[in-house]
Amino acid sequence: MLIQGWGRFPRIDAEVLEPQTVSALTNTLASVPEVAQIARGAGRSYGDSALAGQVISSRYLDNFHSLDEEQGILRCGAGLTFEQLLEVCIPRGWFPPVVPGTKFVTIGGAIAADIHGKNHHRDGSFCDFVESFTLALANGELKQCSQSENAQLFRGVCGGMGLLGIVLDVTLRLNKVSSVFLKTQSIPTSNLNKTIAALEQHNDERFVVAWLDCLAQGESLGRGVVHVGDYDDSDRLTVHKRWGPGVPFSTPALLLNRHSMRLFNSLYYKLNSGSNSNESYEEFFFPLDSIRHWNRLYGRKGFLQYQFVLPDASAQEGISSVLQRVASAGKGSFLAVLKKFGAQNSNLLSFPTAGMTLTLDFKNETSLFPLLDELDAIVIDHGGRHYLAKDARLSESVFKAGYPQWQEFKSIKEQVDPDERFASLQSQRIGLTGGKGKHSS
Amino acid sequence: MNVLIIGSTSAIATATARLYAQRHCKLFLIARDASRLEAQAKDLSTRGAAAVGSHCLDLLDHEQHVVAIEAARDFLESIDIALICHGSLPEQEHVEQDFEAAREALDVNGLSVVSLLTGLSQLMKQQGNGTLAVVTSVAGDRGRQPNYVYGAAKAMVSTYLQGMRGKLLPHGVHVVDIRPGLVDSPMTAKLEKGALWSTPELVADKIVRAIDAKRHTVYAPSYWRVIMAIVCSIPEVIFKRLKF
Numbered sequence: 050m051l052i053q054g055w056g057r058f059p060r061i062d063a064e065v066l067e068p069q070t071v072s073a074l075t076n077t078l079a080s081v082p083e084v085a086q087i088a089r090g091a092g093r094s095y096g097d098s099a100l101a102g103q104v105i106s107s108r109y110l111d112n113f114h115s116l117d118e119e120q121g122i123l124r125c126g127a128g129l130t131f132e133q134l135l136e137v138c139i140p141r142g143w144f145p146p147v148v149p150g151t152k153f154v155t156i157g158g159a160i161a162a163d164i165h166g167k168n169h170h171r172d173g174s175f176c177d178f179v180e181s182f183t184l185a186l187a188n189g190e191l192k193q194c195s196q197s198e199n200a201q202l203f204r205g206v207c208g209g210m211g212l213l214g215i216v217l218d219v220t221l222r223l224n225k226v227s228s229v230f231l232k233t234q235s236i237p238t239s240n241l242n243k244t245i246a247a248l249e250q251h252n253d254e255r256f257v258v259a260w261l262d263c264l265a266q267g268e269s270l271g272r273g274v275v276h277v278g279d280y281d282d283s284d285r286l287t288v289h290k291r292w293g294p295g296v297p298f299s300t301p302a303l304l305l306n307r308h309s310m311r312l313f314n315s316l317y318y319k320l321n322s323g324s325n326s327n328e329s330y331e332e333f334f335f336p337l338d339s340i341r342h343w344n345r346l347y348g349r350k351g352f353l354q355y356q357f358v359l360p361d362a363s364a365q366e367g368i369s370s371v372l373q374r375v376a377s378a379g380k381g382s383f384l385a386v387l388k389k390f391g392a393q394n395s396n397l398l399s400f401p402t403a404g405m406t407l408t409l410d411f412k413n414e415t416s417l418f419p420l421l422d423e424l425d426a427i428v429i430d431h432g433g434r435h436y437l438a439k440d441a442r443l444s445e446s447v448f449k450a451g452y453p454q455w456q457e458f459k460s461i462k463e464q465v466d467p468d469e470r471f472a473s474l475q476s477q478r479i480g481l482t483g484g485k486g487k488h489s490s
Numbered sequence: 491m492n493v494l495i496i497g498s499t500s501a502i503a504t505a506t507a508r509l510y511a512q513r514h515c516k517l518f519l520i521a522r523d524a525s526r527l528e529a530q531a532k533d534l535s536t537r538g539a540a541a542v543g544s545h546c547l548d549l550l551d552h553e554q555h556v557v558a559i560e561a562a563r564d565f566l567e568s569i570d571i572a573l574i575c576h577g578s579l580p581e582q583e584h585v586e587q588d589f590e591a592a593r594e595a596l597d598v599n600g601l602s603v604v605s606l607l608t609g610l611s612q613l614m615k616q617q618g619n620g621t622l623a624v625v626t627s628v629a630g631d632r633g634r635q636p637n638y639v640y641g642a643a644k645a646m647v648s649t650y651l652q653g654m655r656g657k658l659l660p661h662g663v664h665v666v667d668i669r670p671g672l673v674d675s676p677m678t679a680k681l682e683k684g685a686l687w688s689t690p691e692l693v694a695d696k697i698v699r700a701i702d703a704k705r706h707t708v709y710a711p712s713y714w715r716v717i718m719a720i721v722c723s724i725p726e727v728i729f730k731r732l733k734f
Contacts, residue, residue: 112529113536
């Protein structure tokens with residue numbers, strides 16, 4: 050079966066297993082396939098993190114086990130999506146402390162990528178709220194992991210891209226909320242300095258993120274709109290069901306060209322300037338979820354998302370160089386998002402580190418790859434690193450330069466999976482696992 | 491509302507049960523695997539079900555059907571909706587050559603359903619209300635080469651439901667026949683998927699709406715009604731040469 054990530058590049062012909070129970074899953078592990086295996090949730094990582102010759106889907110491991118309504122402690126299967134979690138938890142006044150930009154990801158995937166949200170600067174990343182989980186190792190053994198039990202393994206699995214084992218059950222701490230509507234403020238900024246200054250200035254607010262017009266050049270390079278939000282006190286705990294339009298098939302990639310992007314970016318800048326408003330959690334956290342299959346807008350060849358973080362000291366200079374390089378190459382991105390991260394946690398491969406993170410996306414075309422290589426060099430020169438959940442092309446040296454703790458991760462890998470059964474196209478490319486020959490396709 | 495779900499751990503039943511749990515219904519589950527039933531009961535309780543009971547049963551054991559239905563009645567008191575969801579897709583080549591295998595396939599997908607309907611229809615007649623909903627298949631609309639044993643069992647159930655619908659009408663009992671098309675579930679794990687494939691969640695949504703609206707025969711998704719109308723209109727001279 051042909052599978053792909055959300056970016057629809059690359060694709061691989063893989064065997065997809067969908068065990069219905071934990072025991073079926075451990076039985077699966079009892080037979081050793083000739084190809085590499087990797088756990089897969091909703092397939093929402095963008096590149097090749099969840100692609101391998103054999104993928105083990107958490108699709109049917111999506112049961113709720115319990116919800117302690119006094120303490121806000123949720124136990125559930127790793128295949129549960131945020132969408133389902135929210136439907137059950139919101140009416141009871143509980144909300145995940147960290148949510149990604151789409152509600153269609155699974156809890157297992159959120160742990161594998163140690164995802165972050167618009168509140169990272171204040172609250173940290175998703176795994177900071179994971180109390181514990183059960184992990185299936187390559188040999189089928191089940192291990193309970195938390196900050197205190199098998200702590201080293203816990204720090205490896207959180208952000209470890211599924212390479213150490215398969216997360217089965219998760220115990221999660223939720224936040225008490227009295228409303229799931231947010232009062233928001235949009236602040237237009239006229240250049241990169243001002244955008245970064247606005248992000249710094251609002252660093253005490255709960256949710257802060259900036260959209261950048263990445264086609265603006267010269268004086269207005271890095272202009273954008275900073276969105277700030279917090280829960281309001283309207284006592285509305287309603288699950289928002291919004292059925293927007295879908296994209297039924299791949300549209301010709303020509304639709305996304307310099308002119309349409311320039312138009313979109315200018316319009317966005319004008320329409321979002323200086324307004325205060327009230328938005329539902331769906332509109333605020335998951336704006337793109339209302340357009341089902343928006344990834345098809347990039348045409349049959351798909352797209353690549355490019356996200357990196359730079360330390361505060363070099364952020365302005367580095368981001369400015371990246372934006373200039375992108376603008377001069379004329380490869381605009383519909384969505385350019387800038388956000389300030391808070392302190393790094395102790396997980397070995399978690400992406401967020403203190404500084405500024407920028408996300409860009411690009412239509413997949415041959416001429417893109419040399420440009421991204423150039424951007425990699427800028428990022429590494431400025432002491433940054435890339436987000437693996439978005440990546441489909443990073444080189445081994447660039448990865449290792451960005452993640453100095455990779456060796457420590459690898460030594461855990463050698464202990465729990467010495468035969469490297471769990472590997473993805475990504476882990477083989479960036480040198481976290483060897484055995485490139487294991488994948489025939 | 492009190493809902494009985496038979497074959498509750500199947501993918502379509504799981505998705506349907508979750509929708510009823512969200513509506514805070516009282517649920518009773520019948521399935522074969524005890525540990526999966528236990529996990530499902532916890533899941534549905536957390537999702538909002540008012541109460542969840544369950545009974546472990548091998549549906550091929552017809553004699554135990556009465557006991558299971560009694561257990562459901564004891565727990566739910568009155569049964570507003572009974573949904574029969576179980577089934578299994580046999581390997582056509584195998585059941586063509588081995589009658590015992592064919593008999594088992596016909597039993598799982600056909601006879602066991604008739605046995606359950608016999609008990610449930612009497613119960614609902616006594617109640618003087620209720621809805622019997624059965625998941626059949628588009629495979630029952632016309633016998634086709636790749637799955638006619640499965641199709642024959644489903645056709646039997648659909649025909650049975652048609653007749654029973656009229657018989658139960660004066661007793662205030664409604665009968666719904668749900669015919670899913672191709673659904674991506676554990677039952678079809680081995681088949682190649684294409685554009686016409688649907689998900690258990692979409693079918694579940696259709697089931698709940700069909701029961702709410704007291705529909706008679708629904709196709710899930712709806713486009714299967716058109717596809718099957720075309721399939722059924724192909725002259726036999728041509729149809730017998732088609733391998734799909």
